[in-house]
Amino acid sequence: MSDLTLIIGNKNYSSWSLRPWFWMKQMGLSFEEKRIPLFTEQTDAQLEQYYSNYKVPVLLDDEFIVWDSMAILEYLAEKYPQHNGWPESFEDRAMARSMCAEMHSGFTTIRNELPMNCRKILSLIQLSKEASEDIDRITSLWRYFRKRYMHEGPWLFGQFSIADAVYAPIVLRFKSYGISLGKIEQEYLEHVLSQEAIIKWCEAGKKESEIILMNEITHTFSKI
Ligand SMILES: N[C@@H](CCC(=O)N[C@@H](CS)C(=O)NCC(=O)O)C(=O)O
Incomplete structure (x- = not known):
């Protein structure tokens, strides 16, 4: 039996939970998972x-106990160095960490306007200027790293790393809200979506019955 337990929120909505969960699954780590539905009357008492x-x-x-998705990922990368949480070279590690830090401390407009919601499939969503800028920034990062590491594998830094786990919820958001992407970013998105762990996470999320209203976006442009 594993000593590791990951406490997560609703799979449909909890983007921060998905990050370490995805990395642990991709690395084949054995762990128990404990799901605590968020924003219920019992949540605070349970947490x-x-x-x-x-x-x-x-x-x-x-x-x-380790809390916060980045601290958890760093802890696991240190505890299991054989799983290469971060890219191999010093420079690549610095870039991967920059990318993760940017996600961790920023992109609040995307978080608010395009909340992760595995059940949701919308197209032509109405985006603010700030959300479009966030999307442009993320797609430019994906393009830059995919072009640079294209020949080393299908992930952002060629081989799977913590950076891919950190950006996985963005992949799910782009899918849910029908964000149109260039060829390189679209290929990356499809690669992430094709992973067994991501498929299983989304299937489980779709089966959940809880509804968190603030994560249910409905505004779309009507087609002319
Ligand atoms: N920076 C934290 C963010 C954690 C976070 O905000 N988690 C959300 C779920 S995705 C949460 O627990 N929300 C419940 C609340 O804010 O009461 C991390 O990286 O783990």
């Missing part, structure tokens, strides 16, 4: 014991 300021994800390693 209180983990000292995570009532947020998910949380990793339990036996009795040891």
